[in-house]
Amino acid sequence: MNQEEEIQTQEAQREIAKLFVGIKNDIPIYLFAQPGENDVFSDAARQAIRFFRQITDKIVMREFDLGHKLASKWNVKDSPTIVFDPDHYNIHWLGAPLGEEGRIFLEALILIGSRESNLNEQSLQVIKKIDQPRNIKVFVSATCPYCPQQALNTLKAAVEKPDLISLEIIDIQANPELANKYSAQSVPQTYANDILIAQGAQPEELFMLSLDKMEQQTVFIPEIDEQEVETDLVIIGGGPAGLSAGIYAARSGLKSVVVEKGVLGGQVATTPVVENYPGLKQIGGKTLVDIMVTHALEYVQIFPGEEVVDIDPGDPITVHTSRRKFHTRAVLMATGATYRNLKVPGELRLSGHGVSYCSTCDGPIFKGRKAIIVGGGNSAVTEALHMHNIGVDVTLVHRRDDLKAQDVLVKNLIQNNIPILFNTEVQEIKGKHNVEEVLLYNNKTEEISTLAVNAVFIAIGYDPAVSLALKIGLELTEEGFIKHDQYRTNIPGIYSAGDVSGGYKQIVTAAGHGAEAALTIFEDTINPYWT
């Protein structure tokens, strides 16, 4: 080290030393290094620990090889592995803190030394809900500038809930076999209980949410505790109609909330690819939902996972959900549509065991296996193309002799040589625990045959979600949609928009109608049409 480098190192040590002021607890560190295995990384780990020991006397370090009884006690198998304060935590570092990882190591020392996770309020709310063990593996590398943030998230989780959350920080250069096993070619990549829950670095609260839900979360919606909420407009349904209504209503000055019982985005969330939303040539349904939800959150409060179960009309109107009551001047029904069942033997019993209504959700499970898609409209063809693209051996089964889907989709289907069984009806879905075969009836030749398949995806259309509307006495059209005049239903103060009101069932039309309905509601609040 030349003189200039020495001065720089001393300066860095002085700066880092400031971070350890106030750290009260010892930081026991055990380095497990097996001579002859990954020696370069073992040396680097020793040097890193030595560097920090010069800064703080809180670090108490001991070194063993993999044959030591403590290695088997703490399940250490790889060299080098650093075990942090095993009396209080279950945090292992596989590799050496090199390059960018030095920051992670420093954060680990500070959190462990202070025995505080330093999680923000929102993250604490989420993590306190986790009541089952989570073993986190976060893959990092020395050259990845995004890794420290994600690794810090995982460290905070492991420090906050040491009884349930264990952590392995895995350097991919020191552990190429493990990285290969988990396909961790791009870092940071985070697994919990061997399930991929995050690719890339996340904001802290989104990581905690992903850890709770055990899948990557992209939007964070803070929880609200109040049992009674006063507002101007309650929008029921967080699909395109509801979200766009929320934006327009709030911009008009109406305090608005969106209540969503299931997945935000409604049907769009389960759409593999959207190619007809103006301005976005091709976009994944879930990505479009994230954009819409993030935009809507600028204006409205969203209450996810909450079902509207009843409405008492009046002034104010009371909306009862599964969690609380809203007192409001107006209600917009944007409840959309739900998938139609095939109503054949085996469908209900094997639902979730090979019978599915969502190729985006369940398609990847059947990669390399055989599936049929039942239906002949846009949804069925889109889903068949999606399944084909992700490597499922898919056949389209349609009861008529031609498809009802748009030309562009049908051409795509033919170009991809996806087999189509026309004039064919599924009569039964068979299988002991999972789908094994389907019984098919050709309504032209009247032949009955069987086809061995692993999955049946049903895409035969959607029915308007009108059970709540019926319960509160809203009038329906002959086709079963909510009857309305310029979005106004037969009950004063209650409006409807989107797929539940009929018309073209498209994202752009649902969003447009949601916006128009919001403007109508705004005008009516100034000048009520029913007085």
Ligand SMILES: Cc1cc2nc3c(=O)[nH]c(=O)nc-3n(C[C@H](O)[C@H](O)[C@H](O)COP(=O)(O)OP(=O)(O)OC[C@H]3O[C@@H](n4cnc5c(N)ncnc54)[C@H](O)[C@@H]3O)c2cc1C
């Ligand atoms: C597979 C598939 C592919 C599609 N592809 C396209 C496409 O490429 N382009 C296109 O333009 N359109 C497409 N569509 C159609 C489009 O998604 C719909 O027209 C649009 O989502 C309708 O929006 P919406 O807001 O009216 O209803 P929805 O999207 O159905 O949303 C309604 C929401 O209301 C919620 N809800 C219902 N009842 C309650 C309650 N009691 N309490 C709280 N929440 C409730 C539901 O959970 C749901 O999230 C597709 C649809 C599907 C299913």
